[in-house]
Amino acid sequence: MYGNFQNHLAVELAAIEQAGLYKHERIIVTPQQAAIKVQAGQEALNFCANNYLGLSNHPQVIRAAQEAMNERGYGMSSVRFICGTQDLHKELEAAISRYFRTDDAILYAACFDANGGVFEPLFDEHDAIISDALNHASIIDGVRLCKAQRYRYANADMDELENCLKTAQAQRYRIIVTDGVFSMDGNVAPVDKICALAEKYHALVMVDESHSAGVVGKTGRGVSEYFDAYGKIDIYTGTLGKAFGGAIGGFTTGHKEIIALLRQRSRPYLFSNSLPPAVVKAGLEVFKLLDESNELHARQQENVRYFRDKMQAAGFDIKPTQSAICAVMLYDANLSQDFAARMLDEGIYVVGFYYPVVPKGQARIRVQLSAAHEKAHLDKAIEAFVKVGKALKVV
Numbered sequence: 001m002y003g004n005f006q007n008h009l010a011v012e013l014a015a016i017e018q019a020g021l022y023k024h025e026r027i028i029v030t031p032q033q034a035a036i037k038v039q040a041g042q043e044a045l046n047f048c049a050n051n052y053l054g055l056s057n058h059p060q061v062i063r064a065a066q067e068a069m070n071e072r073g074y075g076m077s078s079v080r081f082i083c084g085t086q087d088l089h090k091e092l093e094a095a096i097s098r099y100f101r102t103d104d105a106i107l108y109a110a111c112f113d114a115n116g117g118v119f120e121p122l123f124d125e126h127d128a129i130i131s132d133a134l135n136h137a138s139i140i141d142g143v144r145l146c147k148a149q150r151y152r153y154a155n156a157d158m159d160e161l162e163n164c165l166k167t168a169q170a171q172r173y174r175i176i177v178t179d180g181v182f183s184m185d186g187n188v189a190p191v192d193k194i195c196a197l198a199e200k201y202h203a204l205v206m207v208d209e210s211h212s213a214g215v216v217g218k219t220g221r222g223v224s225e226y227f228d229a230y231g232k233i234d235i236y237t238g239t240l241g242k243a244f245g246g247a248i249g250g251f252t253t254g255h256k257e258i259i260a261l262l263r264q265r266s267r268p269y270l271f272s273n274s275l276p277p278a279v280v281k282a283g284l285e286v287f288k289l290l291d292e293s294n295e296l297h298a299r300q301q302e303n304v305r306y307f308r309d310k311m312q313a314a315g316f317d318i319k320p321t322q323s324a325i326c327a328v329m330l331y332d333a334n335l336s337q338d339f340a341a342r343m344l345d346e347g348i349y350v351v352g353f354y355y356p357v358v359p360k361g362q363a364r365i366r367v368q369l370s371a372a373h374e375k376a377h378l379d380k381a382i383e384a385f386v387k388v389g390k391a392l393k394v395v
């Protein structure tokens, strides 16, 4: 039987390769940090990790994980509601809701699961989900699993959102869903305007804070802090896999009734394993660190400003950013690939993005700044950008 199917897969794989869309994995042989080494022995400065606060290899976070391993073992071998809930899990959920100033929080194996399990328990065919066109794949999949009517508006387009809201008055309940920061441009969703429209048209609001929490806002607490929108956002989802340590884990946080119902009905929560103690205790350490000091966030913000200003001064076209993501616009797909390859030769690891990940003619190099970057790292990256930019006649 496999023969025919095997041929079919081989054709598919060849088509992906031929379209230039095949994703090859680069092997890293060091911890995730600013200076990494890849398997070929080559050293590089990493500017493409979601390690926004430099916590992926932070000694205090590692120590917390080691302590939890010693005290609470390795795995839970259970979902939460059977025998998979330790005191640590409840403490981390409390820490997350303190951080976002919400009633309660619920942990998942990943934010992909949080988004996959948030809509179906709360909404049905009588309701409407109104989603930004650039929302993350996990939101799109979560919406697909729910019977609610689906509406989509162009990225951050408030006129289109308003039109959707008008049509969706036909449904019982409405929820507007948006990423907090969009990963390709680094723009923050206009949550202030979204909340105003939500109020006018009686809709709930959900924000996925995966790229925004730990980054945007005066102390990095996400879009509510950035827009002073506390009390106006009903549901937040987020990840422990980016700014908050980078290991694994996701969460949904918001009103207590919403979280209570998710604990009863959300399928990725009910039917998937509980987070391991080491990950949970390390997560607690992350929120403790961020409570005690704003130093990491401040450094991360300063690094964004420094990099952006120097790159603009050097003549590069940088998308306006309000996050840790800096899009260096090159527009041409081949140029972006060539540019990224030459940057690696210069010891700078960045990735070129082009269609279909971004619109046609909008190819770019995405640079992600971190609190783990030192000034010397930034200077080396800028120097490499200028060298390669001159060689390729970009600047």
Ligand SMILES: *Cc1c(COP(=O)(O)O)cnc(C)c1O
Residues within 6 Å of the ligand: 109, 110, 111, 112, 113, 115, 136, 138, 179, 183, 208, 209, 210, 211, 238, 239, 240, 241, 248, 249, 250
């Ligand atoms: C990264 C990301 C996710 C997925 O998070 P995981 O915890 O890695 O599953 C979900 N939503 C958004 C907006 C993201 O950027």
